[in-house]
Amino acid sequence: MTVTKGLEGIVATTSSISSIIDDTLTYVGYDIDDLAENATFEEVIYLLWHRRLPNKEELKELTAQLAENMDVPKEVLDHFKTFPIQSVHPMAALRSAISNLGLYDAEADVMDKEANYKKAIRLQAQISTIVTAFARIRKGLEPVSPKKDLSFAANFLYMLSGKDPSAIEEEAFNKALVLHADHELNASTFTARVCVATLSDVYSGITAAIGALKGPLHGGANEAVMKMLTEIGSVENVESYVKNKLDNKEKIMGFGHRVYRNGDPRAKHLRAMSEKLTKLTGQSQYYEMSVKIEELVTSQKPLPPNVDFYSASVYHSLGIDHDLFTPIFAVSRTSGWLAHILEQYDNNRLIRPRAEYTGPGMQKYVPVDER
Template sequence: MTATKGLEGIVATTSSISSIIDGILTYRGIDIDELAENATFEEVVFLLWFGKLPTQVELDKLQSDLNASSTIPQPVIDQMKTYPKDANSMSALRTAVSSLALYDPEAGDMSKEANVRKAIRLQAQLPAVVAAFYRIREGKEPIASKGYPSIAANFLYMMTGNEPDAIAIEALDKALVLHADHELNASTFAARVTVATLSDMYSGVTSAIGALKGPLHGGANEAVMAMLEEIGGPTQVDSYINNKLNNKEKIMGFGHRVYKNGDPRAKHLQKMSKQLGQLTGDISWYEMSIHIEELVTGQKGLKPNVDFYSASCYTSLGIPRDLFTPIFAISRASGWTAHILEQYDNNRLIRPRAEYTGLSNQHYIPMEDR
């Protein structure tokens, strides 16, 4: 047996949910460009879970079910109020999601019908948990969903209590569509490994959140925004980026293991970054991002990934930097639960082997001889 570092190039399972072939991302065979331009996030959720786009009746039913399932159990809210004010947002989300299982009477029901209902509850409650965590640490009470037909609109309302602007809803909805699934990424693999033991869906999603928390996966857009803030303004871009490149330091938000010719999702968020900047009257983050892309792509040949422009989009929406990855989780919950349902349908315990590189022919040494 010979190990492959990071399992790169290893095909670990079969899946009909999403694919990345020749640099093209599809959900259930539909190009991400078509979905980003035409579909709502709720349509994508239905597509990932059930393998087809919904009819209007099916979409209305899903939207109704999501709204009806968005209330967080009061004990979980009370628990969140005990979290440290400086708690890591992904740690808070991971803890809250794990706690949700305690108050779901179907948590241990492994029937297909119950698992679909749990997927609906998780998809509905994650945005409510993130918004509630944000408000609690600001010294405010959580706000219940207003029953908008979209998760994006409800999330923005639950954060601020204000009617969200149409362009803001469109931007967040598009970001949710673009982040919904991405084949067998680290967090999705973690979810599938967990539920392959026939553990419950909440355990699978909790595992996925733990994997997404890492800066090499979900935390990249936070790092991009930290970089933009460190640069300070458009006039400082050249010196900052050139210094990084000359010192062979990594520029966050560029390159991707599975995309050699650029991330197909990035262009959609680039467009939204400009529109949101124009809406707020401040396009400096967008201008900085464009200039950084010109420098990095021109000198290194690296192209931006989906994280790069999502940073300026979320900032223009007034979302704090440390909530970027939890929003990623809100979107990716649709993919995680789709993969969990698929794993349950054709399950086999995921148990790879390891190439042993330790010592051999060793023997026990009595205590007095050590």
């Protein structure tokens, strides 16, 4: 057997959902640059699930279905109040809530195609409500019910703050959702597919994916980037901070990506949005620090920034708590996870790789008194 650490370069399945070829990311053949500039998140959800963009009626129907299914069972939200609310990380709360959500779905274990699609609608709609409700409950605030006439992106920001977002805020958040929606066979997507390949249910698949996304080497990177920017404090401190990190061979979060040689194609969209939003909110120092860090790091190492690097200052400028950055990633990536879960069900085979054994050779049992 040939062993490849981290399964790097191993092709584990076929998929018609997204591709990364020559540093170009596509969703069903549509370049991410095209979608980031033009598409709504609702269009991207439809594209990932149906492998084509919707017409007006289909988009209207999906938008209505998402809006109608955003309400979450009261029992799920009340469960948050039993958590150690001031210390629990939102990703841990989200992981538990999605698992809990399955208990209140009468079709949770119904595995036909129609039932699974309905569950996909409910999960995509409700994860947004769960994240925003937790964010408010831990501050002693009541959850805000969604508005039926708002877009998915606008509804999230509305449920988080209780205020209708501005056009630029909605645009920025929609763009972030589009950019994070899918990314081929990343760690959390692979986890979801492994889980449901056993014919486990959709809720189990999404819960497993959230568990994988929680790690700082995957979804947690943008939260770590914002922590870094906060620690640095000002542009004047960037050079010494970066030099110290590089001299000590410490990782600087938000740089490099295993599947891209010349840079993450998503990063430039959030860089432009970071510049615009930080200026608008009077927090240009975060964009300026980010640019300076990028210049210093890329001059020393061939590691361009990835999508996490500039998403940190974008989310901060939207007034979002830093530990909510990864749950927001999950809100978006749920669309991709669900696409892959449904695809796995359609052409399923149990995913069961092998491991090369490196332990001792054949041994003989010795009774405990003789050891």
